[in-house]
Amino acid sequence: MTIQKLEELISRSEYEKLDFKLDFNIDKESSKREFVKDVTAIANSKGGRGYIIFGVEDKKKEIVGVTAKKIEEERIQQLICGRCDPPVPIRMEEIIYKNKKLFVLTIFKSNQRPHQILQTGTFYVRRGSTTDIARRYEVASMLQENGILSYETTILPNAYFKDLDFELLKKYFSSSFSDDYKKTILLLEATGILGRDTERSEYHPTAGGMLLFGKNPQNFLPSTGINIDYCKKRIHIEGNIPSMLDKAEEILHSYIKNENYPLNIVLEALYNAVVHRDYWDNTREITVRIEPKMIEIENPGAVWRNEGIINIDSEINPPRRNSWLYQRLLIFDKKQRFTPGTLGLKCVQDTLETKGHEVKFVNLTKKNIFKVVLPGTEEI
Incomplete structure (x- = not known):
């Protein structure tokens, strides 16, 4: 030195x-x-x-x-x-x-x-x-970050096949789905929706399977919902990821009535939060705050190692935290909200810059939080 x-x-x-x-x-x-x-x-x-x-x-x-x-x-x-x-x-x-x-x-x-x-x-x-x-979630996050453990493929021992939405599974697997119970179990195990408890020879939904196809995922995975704060009121959304996003989109459309405001950038920031959040951290949920001067999308899970406002033009892209979940959403989300190249945080930034506005990406490593701060509804 x-x-x-x-x-x-x-x-x-x-x-x-x-x-x-x-x-x-x-x-x-x-x-x-x-x-x-x-x-x-x-x-x-x-x-x-x-x-x-x-x-x-x-x-x-x-x-x-x-x-x-x-x-x-x-x-x-x-x-x-x-x-x-x-x-x-x-x-x-x-x-x-x-x-x-x-x-x-x-x-x-x-x-x-x-x-x-x-x-x-x-x-x-x-x-x-x-x-x-x-803390527990910090240890788990480190294990996942280094490929030793995957949140999404962790089995939920208190959940069972009946806790998954059978009709939703049937819809998404379409022709591959069978009425034969054993074949169905094997298919869901092969795709990571179910996992096998080797000690008891039982099949249980995985965390990822529950997030995608669960009837009531929050009964087994607390703090995985979405909050929308507007006019001092909070709407709490629960359900599997596709259904929560459907509800969130409907609410955001009704709240953000300024026709000049690019609502797609708010939605993209929300999609990013769902994919990149730290699901091991069960102390907080994804929150969208809508104010006249600011719209903020916050999720548990600092993305970069640096503290404070991040310049995504100069930062090296971090590894995707929930790659298993992202890959399944690419396949299973019929609305194609996670298709590569549709937007992304860089495009969110570019979209606002062309309108003369800026976006802030805030990385709080000490609190394990990542925020996207957009102009408010009265700013555009």
Whole structure:
């Protein structure tokens, strides 16, 4: 690490990917536990590389230096490998700065998140400048992000075939659908609508199957509905995804009566929210807020790693969060709302720019929220 890079880091406040420590000591058991906990928390937090700088007082940024005589990187590597799974990729450096010796631990961006503490089975993340236990949806999101787990193909053990809309299934599968129960089960398993509980040899709807074809999905998947806020009133929509979008479209058409307003961009932002939302996060739902000066579409699930307003022209497109769901919607949605090339967020932006207006894409990683902020009904 260069002195210039070190000074840049020291000038910052602590956050998810940066921590300052007065000294470095891993002689005691308690200090070993804390060290590994901090390393895994930074590795599990969203963003690129992380750093722990030893020998710096955080508040005043006083350079105090470390008391340890030398870096024992092999010992540090062994400590991390023996206490967390999978091991976190790191590099430890000694840097002389202002006549003081500092240790800088670089925690490389990990493609194997989440990293778990072996002794306790706990997963940690950073929240601002503090280390905290990861919530269930955060662990699940990390597993899905790295291809270890898929939300959509997770079976719902309390749901059964009768909880799916048989007529809707018949309509969408048309000629492939059979009145033979065994053939139907095999077809739905092959397409991921049902999954098999191998221990009990039972078939249950998957989360994706329930979202697409469930009679009452929210009985099994809470916080998967859509809210529309208008004139201090909230309409809450429940049902499977196609039926919810049908209802939402009808309501939005009745609320947005300005003929000059391009309603299709609001709908596209809503379709995007349905496909990209973090379904593991059951603390909030998709919400459309309609105001004279602003229309906002908010969904759980930060998309990019950067915090704040995102420039989608310069950002690298993130991997699609719910690829299984998106692929099925391409096939099953008769209204072709998810056909590639129809609009997309880039086209939403371009459409508004041609009219002299702007759209804001807001990524809130700490709250796990993504927002599309459009001009209000009186602005166009």
